[in-house]
Amino acid sequence: MDLxxxxxxxxxxxxxxxxxxxxxxxxxxxxxxxxxxxGASGAGAAVALALDGLSTCKPETLEERSVxxxxxxxxxxxxxxxxxxxxxxxxxxxxxxxxxxxxxxxLFALEEGMRCRDLAFVIGEIxxxxxxxxxxxxxxxxxxxxxxxxxxxxxxxxxxxxxxxARMRWRMRGAPSAxxxxxxxxxxxxxxxAELFRARGYAPGEWTLRExxxxxxxxxxxxASRSVSEPAPASAGGGEGQATASx
Amino acid sequence: MPILHQPxxxxxxxxxxxxxxxxxxxxxxWRHAEGCAPGEGVDAAPLVLVTETAHGPRIDAxxxxxRAVGGAPGMMLADARTLYPKLEVRPSDQAGDLAFLxxxxxxxxxxxxxxxxxxxxxxxxxxxxxxxxxxGERRLLADVHDRCAARGxxxxxxxxxxxxxxxxxxxxGPPGAVLAAGEDMRACLSDLPMAxxxxxxxxxxxxxxxxxxxxxxxxxxxxxxxxxxxxxxRFRNRRxxxxxxxxxxxxxxxxxxxxxxxxxxxxxxxxxxRLLEPIRHRPLLDKVVExxxxxxxxxxxxxxxxxxxxxxxxWRVDGEVVLRELELAVATRDGAHVCRLFADRLDDIDxxxxxxxxxxxxxxxxxxxxxxxDLEAAAEEHGTSLAACxxxxxxxxxxxxxxxxxxxxxxxxxxxxxxQPPLEPERAxxxxxxFHARPLKLLDRPERISVLYASPDGYPRRFxxxxxTHDVARVEGPERIxxxxxxxxxxxxxxxxYRIEDGEGRRYWIxxxxxxxxxxxxxxxxxxxxxxx
Numbered sequence: 076m077d078l079x080x081x082x083x084x085x086x087x088x089x090x091x092x093x094x095x096x097x098x099x100x101x102x103x104x105x106x107x108x109x110x111x112x113x114g115a116s117g118a119g120a121a122v123a124l125a126l127d128g129l130s131t132c133k134p135e136t137l138e139e140r141s142v143x144x145x146x147x148x149x150x151x152x153x154x155x156x157x158x159x160x161x162x163x164x165x166x167x168x169x170x171x172x173x174x175x176x177x178x179x180x181x182l183f184a185l186e187e188g189m190r191c192r193d194l195a196f197v198i199g200e201i202x203x204x205x206x207x208x209x210x211x212x213x214x215x216x217x218x219x220x221x222x223x224x225x226x227x228x229x230x231x232x233x234x235x236x237x238x239x240x241a242r243m244r245w246r247m248r249g250a251p252s253a254x255x256x257x258x259x260x261x262x263x264x265x266x267x268x269a270e271l272f273r274a275r276g277y278a279p280g281e282w283t284l285r286e287x288x289x290x291x292x293x294x295x296x297x298x299a300s301r302s303v304s305e306p307a308p309a310s311a312g313g314g315e316g317q318a319t320a321s322x
Numbered sequence: 323m324p325i326l327h328q329p330x331x332x333x334x335x336x337x338x339x340x341x342x343x344x345x346x347x348x349x350x351x352w353r354h355a356e357g358c359a360p361g362e363g364v365d366a367a368p369l370v371l372v373t374e375t376a377h378g379p380r381i382d383a384x385x386x387x388x389r390a391v392g393g394a395p396g397m398m399l400a401d402a403r404t405l406y407p408k409l410e411v412r413p414s415d416q417a418g419d420l421a422f423l424x425x426x427x428x429x430x431x432x433x434x435x436x437x438x439x440x441x442x443x444x445x446x447x448x449x450x451x452x453x454x455x456x457x458g459e460r461r462l463l464a465d466v467h468d469r470c471a472a473r474g475x476x477x478x479x480x481x482x483x484x485x486x487x488x489x490x491x492x493x494x495g496p497p498g499a500v501l502a503a504g505e506d507m508r509a510c511l512s513d514l515p516m517a518x519x520x521x522x523x524x525x526x527x528x529x530x531x532x533x534x535x536x537x538x539x540x541x542x543x544x545x546x547x548x549x550x551x552x553x554x555x556r557f558r559n560r561r562x563x564x565x566x567x568x569x570x571x572x573x574x575x576x577x578x579x580x581x582x583x584x585x586x587x588x589x590x591x592x593x594x595x596r597l598l599e600p601i602r603h604r605p606l607l608d609k610v611v612e613x614x615x616x617x618x619x620x621x622x623x624x625x626x627x628x629x630x631x632x633x634x635x636x637w638r639v640d641g642e643v644v645l646r647e648l649e650l651a652v653a654t655r656d657g658a659h660v661c662r663l664f665a666d667r668l669d670d671i672d673x674x675x676x677x678x679x680x681x682x683x684x685x686x687x688x689x690x691x692x693x694x695x696d697l698e699a700a701a702e703e704h705g706t707s708l709a710a711c712x713x714x715x716x717x718x719x720x721x722x723x724x725x726x727x728x729x730x731x732x733x734x735x736x737x738x739x740x741x742q743p744p745l746e747p748e749r750a751x752x753x754x755x756x757f758h759a760r761p762l763k764l765l766d767r768p769e770r771i772s773v774l775y776a777s778p779d780g781y782p783r784r785f786x787x788x789x790x791t792h793d794v795a796r797v798e799g800p801e802r803i804x805x806x807x808x809x810x811x812x813x814x815x816x817x818x819x820y821r822i823e824d825g826e827g828r829r830y831w832i833x834x835x836x837x838x839x840x841x842x843x844x845x846x847x848x849x850x851x852x853x854x855x
Contacts, residue, residue, distance in 0.1 A: 115855055118763060118855065122855070141708060141744075151766065155765035155766060157727065157762065158761055161852070161855075168748065170727060171712070172741075173719065173724050184719065187711055191710075192706065193707055193708035193711070225705075261797070262796045262797075262798060262854070267827075268827070
């Protein structure tokens with residue numbers, strides 16, 4: 076093979092070649108979402124992204140398939156379990172929750188879930204950087220997702236972005252919500268400040284994602300949130316360098 | 323199960339029913355469990371079996387020495403102790419007696435094609451046209467007596483054209499009574515006491531007060547002028563035969579049918595392999611389990627069933643039995659799936675000197691009809707079905723780990739959600755009214771936080787949780803949830819829930835437990851319970 080005909084790495088990563096991500100852009104099979112462990116922003120963003128991805132699929136895949144939600148013990152302790160009354164209405168009756176004790180068990184459950192043709196998508200929550208979740212494990216997850224077409228949204232709580240073969244890697248934090256119409260003082264629809272820092276097929280970028288009714292809306296990042304994002308523990312300085320090496 | 327009706331006309335003489343009455347069932351079973359012969363060992367002293375009732379222990383059965391000193395079934399233990407203070411007491415086992423009676427009813431099918439339970443201590447067997455196999459009805463009864471005596475059961479048996487007559491003769495007639503087909507039933511039964519009609523005690527009391535003591539008395543009244551009307555006016559309950567002597571009398575005479583519910587033995591599907599050479603290695607074991615699963619699949623297919631629970635027993639050379647149980651999310655007949663699930667369970671088996679027999683038993687199976695597999699779809703689709711996925715997760719992580727959230731009827735947020743196995747149908751409940759927003763996630767246990775707020779019940783301004791301080795930017799509330807007084811103590815405090823968003827866009831659900839000065843404690847505490855998306 077003539078190496079000269081292959082595209083250069085710089086070209087692959089350039090904005091001109093890769094389109095920018097936007098909501099309803101399509102289904103990403105293996106996403107990682109790095110989120111702080113002191114809130115449910117990561118889980119909320121995972122659910123929102125999953126529903127956004129599903130909305131682009133054919134209607135027959137949207138039918139009543141179950142959803143698997145896997146948590147390891149530490150992530151349960153940090154952010155609790157899913158609460159049925161607070162879930163989006165389309166998910167309430169079809170959620171199956173798996174309490175794994177160790178990250179190894181959680182990875183096993185994630186892989187089994189992705190092999191199941193009757194699941195709409197799989198959400199995982201794993202806290203920290205356990206040894207079990209190394210590059211080999213994430214590669215297994217990617218292959219399983221690609222082979223069977225079941226998307227995985229893996230929420231990494233309080234984790235530094237290490238080596239991973241995830242197709243899309245997000246950094247999510249809660250963002251101030253838009254004030255509701257009738258009570259300006261109340262919290263509104265969820266919003267996240269999202270940073271897509273590594274993706275195959277998309278250029279990296281930053282947005283403020285808002286849940287707008289049933290669809291996800293992306294806005295340019297808030298100027299204020301930029302300054303806040305720097306000292307946040309999830310986006311530690313070393314993380315970016317490692318992530319660059321991973322892809 | 324089909325309900326068999328006896329022929330209404332007994333004169334045809336074809337139907338013959340044998341009643342077997344285990345007169346001392348509870349005691350016989352207790353003696354068998356103790357391993358002592360009647361009248362020996364512990365049984366030599368006065369002994370009673372008792373059940374706990376609301377008014378104290380009551381005697382269920384008394385052995386002959388106990389009856390000699392005044393103990394009788396139905397008596398309170400305290401009364402019997404007054405008569406004889408050194409009375410031995412053992413608990414009785416009524417559920418065990420009933421279970422034994424079911425097995426006994428199946429065993430009695432050796433004398434007839436079907437049998438029915440006559441709780442609490444009898445069995446009815448249909449012996450129509452089978453007596454000649456045992457050399458006549460007298461010899462049949464002798465055979466029943468001998469075989470039951472060999473099992474340690476004291477029984478009385480009788481044969482008659484109707485179930486009622488057989489029951490009456492077995493309980494109150496002479497031993498080994500046979501009411502032949504052509505005989506005059508009324509004449510034979512007229513000397514039996516009124517209790518032979520299988521009536522409730524209060525009905526018997528009324529009959530006794532009327533002066534009707536024998537079966538012949540009531541039959542005479544019935545035959546007299548306007549006699550039947552007189553009894554019918556007195557006993558108006560037509561629903562329960564046990565409350566109406568006329569219905570019972572007609573049943574005994576065979577004038578009205580008496581449906582009986584036959585006992586049918588259902589054997590759990592079971593396959594086993596005896597091995598020529600004991601096996602000690604895992605690959606061989608896997609092979610044998612595979613063969614057993616294939617056998618089991620055939621067995622289940624023949625019955626049109628699928629297994630829900632499977633038990634694998636491994637008999638070792640030294641006599642130990644290793645059991646492994648498996649529960650499946652839906653009924654299945656997939657041998658490969660079963661093998662795969664068992665493979666996870668066989669890792670920790672100590673084969674010792676070798677395993678010489680394996681037995682696979684489906685202790686719980688459900689109907690599963692044959693399904694045509696869709697050839698085209700099967701070629702396209704890959705991966706596992708949802709049930710297989712749940713099975714695999716359950717086998718590795720445990721039943722409690724794989725669950726589905728369901729609604730429960732409660733106002734308290736943590737009680738409003740319950741968990742159940744994922745593939746079970748959900749119970750119909752009222753949907754939650756969407757007046758209030760609920761958080762996406764709920765902490766397993768609310769965590770205490772310290773909050774700066776305008777006393778006594780103002781909005782929270784700032785709080786610290788897990789060592790971080792959060793400034794409250796937006797707040798909605800309070801949503802007051804009162805304690806459920808029908809479940810909780812009176813000192814439980816109400817909760818005021820606030821949905822808040824802090825300056826960095828994190829959204830939480832916190833509550834204040836109680837009000838200042840509500841008389842249920844000091845200053846109210848604040849708790850973090852939910853995390854919003």
